[in-house]
Amino acid sequence: MRPLGKIEPTHEQRQLFTTPHPMNRVIRGAAGSGKTTVALLMLRLAIAFHKMSRKRNRNEGKPIKALVFTFNTTLSSYVRQLAEEIGQGIDIEVQTLAKYCRNKYPNIQSLKLVHNIQYSQYQIQDSYGLEIDYLYSEVDYILGRFPEDNLSNYLDATRVGRGTKPRIDRALREKILNGIVLPYQAYKKTNNIVDWNDINQYPINNLDDKFDIIIADETQDFSANELRTIVSMLHEQSHGTFVIDTVQKIYNRGFTWKEVGLEIRPQNSFRLEKNYRNTLEIAKLGYQLLKQVGIDADGTAPDFDSCPISGELPKVICGLFRQQVSFSIKLIKETIDLERETVCFLSRSQKTQGFLKEALRKSGVHFADLTKSPEWPEINTNVVLSTMHSAKGLEFDHVILLGLSDEFLRYEEDRESDSYLTTCKLLTVSITRAKKSVMLGYKSGDKPKLLELIDSNTYEYVEL
Secondary structure, three states, X not given: OOOOOOOOOOHHHHHHHOOOOOOEEEEEEOOOOOHHHHHHHHHHHHHHHHHHHHHHOOOOOOOEEEEEEOOOHHHHHHHHHHHHHHOOOEEEEEEOHHHHHXXXXXXXXXXXXXXXXXXXXXXXXXXXXXXXXXXXXHHHHHHHHOOHHHHHHHHOOOOOOOOOEOOOOHHHHHHHHHHHHHHHHHHHHHOOEEEHHHXXXXXHHHOOOOEEEEEEOOHHHOOHHHHHHHHHOEEEEEEEEEEEOHHHOOOOOOOOOOOOOOOOOHHHEEEEOEOOOOXXXXXXXXXXXXXXXOOOOOOOOOEHHHOOOOOOOOEEXXXXXXXXXXXXXXXXXXXXXXXXXXXEEEEOOHHHOHHHHHHHHHOOOOOEEOOOOOOOOOOOOOEEEXXXXXXXXXXXXXXEEEEEOOOOOOOOOOOOEHHHHHHHHHXXXXXXXXXXXXXXXXXXXXOOHHHHHOOHHHOEEEEO
16 A cells, blocks of 8 residues: 655645644644645644754753644554654654553553443443433443533533434433433442543543643544543643544534633634545535535535546446445456555445455455554555545545445434434545545445435446
8 A cells, every 4th residue: 555645735734834833723624625734744843843942942852742643544654754754852652542541541451441331231221212322322422521520511511513313301311310321430430340431531630741742633533521631631832733524523422622621713723625635526426415414613514616626427336245346346457557546445344344355355456454453554455445434534546335225324314313414424424535436336226315315417327
């Protein structure tokens, strides 16, 4: 897989670097607008500032501490290369917040770590008329948004980051808090269990780690407590950069900047609107689904008219799954230059990739698996497989999603429900990973309802 090339800012992006002095910056940007580019350039700018400051104050022996939190394996590998280029005196850590906090949590080896309440074996006695999966996500939302000693704030808080359906009034919130959340917290302590909500907010009151520079990428998918942890690591002379686009939010979390400790003003808030990644046709296809969801102040609607180039129409193919796979592999081998171009097969989970992997092997197409991989693949291939969630923040020349169905794209029919909004955004994020072409596939007679929302003139239909 090709390494990330030299990064050069566009005119729009250069406007963000006119004020190099320390402050917290929020960078809002649409998919393909170059948010990762800006994050890297902001890191370089901040390093140069702190180097000059230390030289001016004759304190060059003091190391510059920089920390990058990102979901993007490309960004992680590039930042490590950047650190080597810059040389001595720069202490740059690049990792997920979860890994950072887990390494700091005391006696973690003697505790049982679970993802959240759903995987804890805690038995919910009364679901209060809610679907159990929704209740799991609500508990996770509560424990991710409100500090452990202020969980009662949930009762009257505005439901930032959640849909309006089902309706959760104050009386129901009291039942959820007192009947599930607080007993679950007690259950964990009794059974020596911690979950990621416990771990990710541990540094706030227990550590005094301070960094000169922090970059937080894909901030829309952090919880409020996770952002509080990051803010707690900043000092008065820090450069903090928070990159966000709530249009691409694929987890049911939410926060306000004020509640996590950041003051947002015109002087420290920037927006990138031009799309430098997608062709006009790909951007238009992605926008079809975004029309169905609202966009808040931290989201940026894609400006497909700003796309620099036009290309082929995205393809929507219809046939048996094996036909979809065969068609895709034939297309790759006959029309794509794998020496120069990248291809990513996306799926909802790794469980559905078995047949595809076997077909790729039999066809002699070498591939790598990106899901949860800490590093960009080094093997000699430009074809990768990933889940839709793991591909967030990445980009490829060609993106292929096969086996789409209502089961694959599960959501509640109500357009104000969390699952509907999240599924629309997840498919949009997946489509907009592509620079040159997109192909979606589904089985005849099993067309996902979500695809009915897409205008037929935005894609080429192929029946297999």
